Amino acid sequence: MRYLKPTSIHEAADALESSRGTILAGGTDLCVYMAEGVCQPETLIDISGIDSMRGIETIQSGREEATVRIGAGTTVAEVAASEALPDCLRQGAQAVGSPQIRNLGTIGGNVCNASPCGDTLTPLLALDARFVLRSTAGTRTVESEEFFTGPKQTVLDPHEILEFIELPSASCARASAFRMIGNRKGQAISQVNAAVSVAIVDGVMSDVRVAVGSVAPVPLRLAGLEELLSGKTVEDLHPANLRDAVLEGVRPIDDVRSTATYRQEVTVALVFDALAACGGQRSGQDEGAGAW
Numbered sequence: 001m002r003y004l005k006p007t008s009i010h011e012a013a014d015a016l017e018s019s020r021g022t023i024l025a026g027g028t029d030l031c032v033y034m035a036e037g038v039c040q041p042e043t044l045i046d047i048s049g050i051d052s053m054r055g056i057e058t059i060q061s062g063r064e065e066a067t068v069r070i071g072a073g074t075t076v077a078e079v080a081a082s083e084a085l086p087d088c089l090r091q092g093a094q095a096v097g098s099p100q101i102r103n104l105g106t107i108g109g110n111v112c113n114a115s116p117c118g119d120t121l122t123p124l125l126a127l128d129a130r131f132v133l134r135s136t137a138g139t140r141t142v143e144s145e146e147f148f149t150g151p152k153q154t155v156l157d158p159h160e161i162l163e164f165i166e167l168p169s170a171s172c173a174r175a176s177a178f179r180m181i182g183n184r185k186g187q188a189i190s191q192v193n194a195a196v197s198v199a200i201v202d203g204v205m206s207d208v209r210v211a212v213g214s215v216a217p218v219p220l221r222l223a224g225l226e227e228l229l230s231g232k233t234v235e236d237l238h239p240a241n242l243r244d245a246v247l248e249g250v251r252p253i254d255d256v257r258s259t260a261t262y263r264q265e266v267t268v269a270l271v272f273d274a275l276a277a278c279g280g281q282r283s284g285q286d287e288g289a290g291a292w
């Protein structure tokens with residue numbers, strides 16, 4: 001196997017184009033697949049030495065709305081600790097694996113791995129994130145909602161690298177929360193997760209974004225629920241009011257981690273709890289799904 005370690009994004013794009021290799025970031029997913037024989041890359045392109053792909057900064061260009069830009073090579077631990085990022089994204093990152101996994105794994109790797117239960121994916125959807133993809137031809141930007149096409153599948157071409165994740169600053173100003181449920185504390189992968197981002201003025205909700213994971217082949221926005229909640233007050237929030245709109249949007253399956261029926265019930269609970277946290281009625285993961 002060939003191993004390349006470019007130090008710039010252009011060098012990485014050239015290497016990917018010429019070798020048709022496989023991108024290695026933290027390796028916390030890829031090395032597992034290699035060990036299991038699921039994939040056997042001929043060339044590994046290690047992007048961990050590209051400094052420009054790490055870090056979080058606010059970009060203001062001309063009169064355009066400011067953007068919070070996260071390098072795809074930023075570790076999950078760095079995302080989890082960043083005060084510059086909205087609560088739901090930090091909480092999603094905090095839910096990933098163990099400290100060792102968060103220190104090695106990157107947010108770009110979590111996105112490109114495209115697991116339906118990836119814990120940063122629903123926050124990114126709820127925040128209207130955009131993904132900047134780099135190839136030798138230049139860059140193109142894809143909305144997060146259009147990026148995921150199936151379990152472990154995305155619109156990323158084989159010669160493209162996820163370079164940055166961008167969050168519109170308006171989405172960062174909204175209240176937000178992430179909730180997940182797993183089999184146990186510690187390294188449990190989400191059986192269901194949910195992220196909510198909402199503007200609340202005088203108790204009235206607008207710009208509502210609700211995203212759920214592990215309840216369909218891709219992480220999903222719940223458009224019907226978002227419409228239902230828009231213009232309502234946080235006092236109107238009750239699980240019974242959300243239930244039909246949540247269940248209309250999800251398509252869970254039975255698998256080794258839980259049944260479809262369980263996932264449906266838990267999704268309603270997690271979405272309600274995240275919305276309630278945004279409304280200031282509750283806070284803290286421990287008060288989660290079983291609280292009502």
Ligand SMILES: Cc1cc2nc3c(=O)[nH]c(=O)nc-3n(C[C@H](O)[C@H](O)[C@H](O)COP(=O)(O)OP(=O)(O)OC[C@H]3O[C@@H](n4cnc5c(N)ncnc54)[C@H](O)[C@@H]3O)c2cc1C
Nearest residue numbers: 025026027028029030097105106108109110112118119162
């Ligand atoms: C024990 C354990 C527990 C875990 N727990 C969780 C959990 O609780 N929640 C969760 O969401 N995940 C979990 N994971 C999965 C994993 O840690 C995350 O998905 C992590 O963020 C992957 O990042 P990485 O940098 O290690 O990606 P890598 O393994 O390096 O790459 C993953 C995939 O993405 C591609 N890729 C990576 N970066 C780019 C890029 N910039 N551009 C294009 N392609 C790219 C790679 O080619 C590969 O196909 C766990 C993994 C392990 C081993």
